[in-house]
Amino acid sequence: MIDLSQTPAIPVTGDLSGSExxxxxxxxxxxxxxxxxxxxxxxxxxxxxxKEVSGLSRHSRTLRHGEFWALQDINLTIKQxxxxxxxxxxxxxKTTLLRIISGLMRPDIGQxxxxxxxxxxxALGAGFNPLLTGRENVYINMSILGLSRRExxxxxxxxxxxxxxxxxxxxxxRTYSSGMKARLGFACAIHTDPDxxxxxxxxxxxxxxxxxxxxxxLSDLRKNGVSFILVSHAPSAIRSNCDYAAYLxxxxxxxxxxxxxxxYHYEQDIVFQKTNQAELTSHLIVEKQSTNTPLxxxxxxxxxxxxxxxxxxxxxxxxxVVAEIEAAxxxxxxxxxxxxxxxxxxxxxxLFLKSGQDVDFFSLPAGKSIIKLYLPYCGxxxxxxxxxxxxxxxxxxxxxxxxxESFKFKVIGEEGIDRCSFYQPRQWIxxxxxxx
Amino acid sequence: xxxxxxxxxxVVYTPDSAIHRPRQMLKEVYNDLxxxxxxxxxxxxxxxxxxYRQAFFGMFWAIIPPIVTAVGLSWASNSGILNVGETEIxxxxxxxxxxxxxxxxxxxxxxxxxxxxDAKALLAQVKFPHEAIIxxxxxxxxxxxxxxxxxxxxIFLVFQAPLHWMLPLSVFPIILLIMLGTALGLLLxxxxxxxxxxxxxxxxxxxxxxxLTPVTYxxxxxxxxxxxxxLNPVSPLLGGARxxxxxxxxxxxxxxxxxxxxxxxxxxxGWLVYRLSIPFIVERIT
Numbered sequence: 001m002i003d004l005s006q007t008p009a010i011p012v013t014g015d016l017s018g019s020e021x022x023x024x025x026x027x028x029x030x031x032x033x034x035x036x037x038x039x040x041x042x043x044x045x046x047x048x049x050x051k052e053v054s055g056l057s058r059h060s061r062t063l064r065h066g067e068f069w070a071l072q073d074i075n076l077t078i079k080q081x082x083x084x085x086x087x088x089x090x091x092x093x094k095t096t097l098l099r100i101i102s103g104l105m106r107p108d109i110g111q112x113x114x115x116x117x118x119x120x121x122x123a124l125g126a127g128f129n130p131l132l133t134g135r136e137n138v139y140i141n142m143s144i145l146g147l148s149r150r151e152x153x154x155x156x157x158x159x160x161x162x163x164x165x166x167x168x169x170x171x172x173x174r175t176y177s178s179g180m181k182a183r184l185g186f187a188c189a190i191h192t193d194p195d196x197x198x199x200x201x202x203x204x205x206x207x208x209x210x211x212x213x214x215x216x217x218l219s220d221l222r223k224n225g226v227s228f229i230l231v232s233h234a235p236s237a238i239r240s241n242c243d244y245a246a247y248l249x250x251x252x253x254x255x256x257x258x259x260x261x262x263x264y265h266y267e268q269d270i271v272f273q274k275t276n277q278a279e280l281t282s283h284l285i286v287e288k289q290s291t292n293t294p295l296x297x298x299x300x301x302x303x304x305x306x307x308x309x310x311x312x313x314x315x316x317x318x319x320x321v322v323a324e325i326e327a328a329x330x331x332x333x334x335x336x337x338x339x340x341x342x343x344x345x346x347x348x349x350x351l352f353l354k355s356g357q358d359v360d361f362f363s364l365p366a367g368k369s370i371i372k373l374y375l376p377y378c379g380x381x382x383x384x385x386x387x388x389x390x391x392x393x394x395x396x397x398x399x400x401x402x403x404x405e406s407f408k409f410k411v412i413g414e415e416g417i418d419r420c421s422f423y424q425p426r427q428w429i430x431x432x433x434x435x436x
Numbered sequence: 437x438x439x440x441x442x443x444x445x446x447v448v449y450t451p452d453s454a455i456h457r458p459r460q461m462l463k464e465v466y467n468d469l470x471x472x473x474x475x476x477x478x479x480x481x482x483x484x485x486x487x488y489r490q491a492f493f494g495m496f497w498a499i500i501p502p503i504v505t506a507v508g509l510s511w512a513s514n515s516g517i518l519n520v521g522e523t524e525i526x527x528x529x530x531x532x533x534x535x536x537x538x539x540x541x542x543x544x545x546x547x548x549x550x551x552x553x554d555a556k557a558l559l560a561q562v563k564f565p566h567e568a569i570i571x572x573x574x575x576x577x578x579x580x581x582x583x584x585x586x587x588x589x590x591i592f593l594v595f596q597a598p599l600h601w602m603l604p605l606s607v608f609p610i611i612l613l614i615m616l617g618t619a620l621g622l623l624l625x626x627x628x629x630x631x632x633x634x635x636x637x638x639x640x641x642x643x644x645x646x647x648l649t650p651v652t653y654x655x656x657x658x659x660x661x662x663x664x665x666x667l668n669p670v671s672p673l674l675g676g677a678r679x680x681x682x683x684x685x686x687x688x689x690x691x692x693x694x695x696x697x698x699x700x701x702x703x704x705x706g707w708l709v710y711r712l713s714i715p716f717i718v719e720r721i722t
Binding site: 118 | 444445446447448449450451452453454455456471474475478479482485486558559560561562563564626627630631708709712713715716717718719720
């Protein structure tokens with residue numbers, strides 16, 4: 001895992017000195033406790049209600065038995081027109097934070113200031129009654145979201161136009177497909193004239209065209225000064241729709257800053273936290289063994305183009321895999337085989353490179369020799385890998401002389417994991433003469 | 437979308453109890469009440485429409501329980517199995533009216549929990565004035581009551597039971613009856629949701645309460661049952677409404693005046709508990 005304490009993150013709290021006018025969400029030292037044991041959490045609930053009603057303070061920095069911090073010391077400021085993507089693995093506190101911002105839950109410590117009308121798209125079409133028609137449900141849904149009858153009358157046609165279900169508006173909602181319900185729900189929510197939109201993973205439903213339309217509308221709203229928080233597991237959605245990103249891990253805001261930078265770290269963490277960091281290496285020295293094979297691998301290392309040792313490879317950059325092999329006597333027809341697998345995706349990213357196929361076999365003199373594998377571009381995408389490295393006679397596997405079973409290393413990429421599964425060297429060219 | 441500048445509404449969420457800022461809280465209560473009226477109306481219409489659109493006989497199901505009780509108890513009384521003493525009006529009409537009033541009380545008592553159960557998904561996802569779901573339930577109760585009272589009047593006419601000219605005044609004890617039921621239901625909201633045993637024992641408690649309340653029998657003048665019925669907060673309100681409809685007299689005048697003073701306080705207390713406890717309940721039941 002990337003040590004976040006050392007990453008040059010943009011200050012976790014935004015600029016607080018600016019004017020209050022464009023402030024939309026301001027979270028100061030927010031913490032929230034949860035209890036996993038249901039019975040106990042009910043007892044704590046009763047205690048909390050008793051304190052609330054009697055006016056006693058609930059403020060306490062200590063956890064009661066069985067509790068844990070669902071959110072801890074969150075500081076975040078979001079201004080007018082800012083769009084913030086929120087990422088984190090399941091259980092990191094994203095939904096809890098959204099629910100506190102939308103006022104559904106109370107903080108345990110700290111405070112949350114909200115300026116403006118919030119529309120939460122946590123579940124689209126909350127409160128739709130399947131027996132009633134689309135038209136009736138639009139009126140109910142929008143009045144739940146806080147609009148008066150006159151305002152709804154005024155917006156109704158826009159909602160129908162946007163959701164593209166004019167033909168079915170007088171049919172009961174239970175006859176709608178899930179996509180239609182989501183469209184109608186989204187249309188209702190965005191037509192409530194919100195200042196702040198909270199969107200939790202809801203745009204995953206619906207077809208491609210509608211998603212594009214939603215994102216287009218979000219971008220329009222943002223130009224009109226609407227701020228939004230988008231929770232998504234699709235990094236591309238956050239990259240293309242948000243200026244900023246907040247990265248939550250185990251209830252803490254570990255990084256807040258420009259979306260591209262935060263997403264980059266997040267993705268690295270996602271990839272590398274699945275692997276044991278201590279096992280990753282870039283230079284492996286093998287002890288001399290008392291076997292009677294004439295060839296022994298003494299070390300394997302990763303180097304950059306200039307021959308310097310590096311602790312990881314970089315996608316798209318040239319690199320060397322350097323092996324030091326010691327021969328007890330001169331050996332002819334030596335072949336080297338490399339098998340590289342992803343540690344996180346067991347069935348993906350498979351490379352099987354054989355020196356005997358690519359070039360002729362090597363003839364090694366007695367003593368130490370260095371054999372280098374030059375990669376003009378490292379084609380591996382960002383991930384952790386395991387390399388099996390063996391030295392054979394004539395390249396056949398049953399005549400293996402020595403083997404390093406698992407050389408684990410990592411590859412860092414400039415691009416996110418969701419973009420490409422391998423690196424394609426490329427050039428873009430525009431011809432001078434237009435074709436006729 | 438929104439070109440004209442509008443006043444930005446600001447709200448701050450803290451762990452501090454709202455009790456400490458009574459002025460702020462009253463303002464919020466006022467705003468929530470104001471904005472929940474229309475929503476409550478919509479939710480009520482939705483619920484009633486939803487209910488009656490699915491059932492073939494619609495209203496039939498609302499009036500059948502008191503009729504069955506009235507028929508059953510009249511039969512029991514006529515055949516001598518049950519001795520309820522003298523009633524001022526024909527017994528079937530007496531039972532019918534009592535049952536309709538008692539049902540209204542229990543519906544009001546169950547209303548807050550029914551509202552929370554119905555709106556569980558909504559409570560977990562959208563912030564809206566929580567008064568709305570209670571108001572919509574109360575609206576539904578009044579709607580049901582109106583229908584049942586119409587049927588009751590028909591039954592009165594059939595049995596040639598007298599209707600007193602003071603009948604319109606019965607609206608006050610009925611309002612108090614609904615307020616008392618709702619208030620007790622609101623007070624129990626945290627317990628019903630967070631203590632499993634309470635939610636399980638509610639039905640039994642209601643049944644025992646029913647047997648101890650002069651619903652199908654006139655208030656006993658003395659004995660243990662008489663003492664219990666005098667202490668029972670429902671008896672003077674239910675009896676008051678019944679008395680004003682049939683004889684023009686409050687059945688238990690002292691009790692009625694006491695409840696007239698007490699009920700609003702209990703109601704406000706229940707409302708407060710409900711308002712303050714919802715966020716803690718939402719956190720746990722969803």
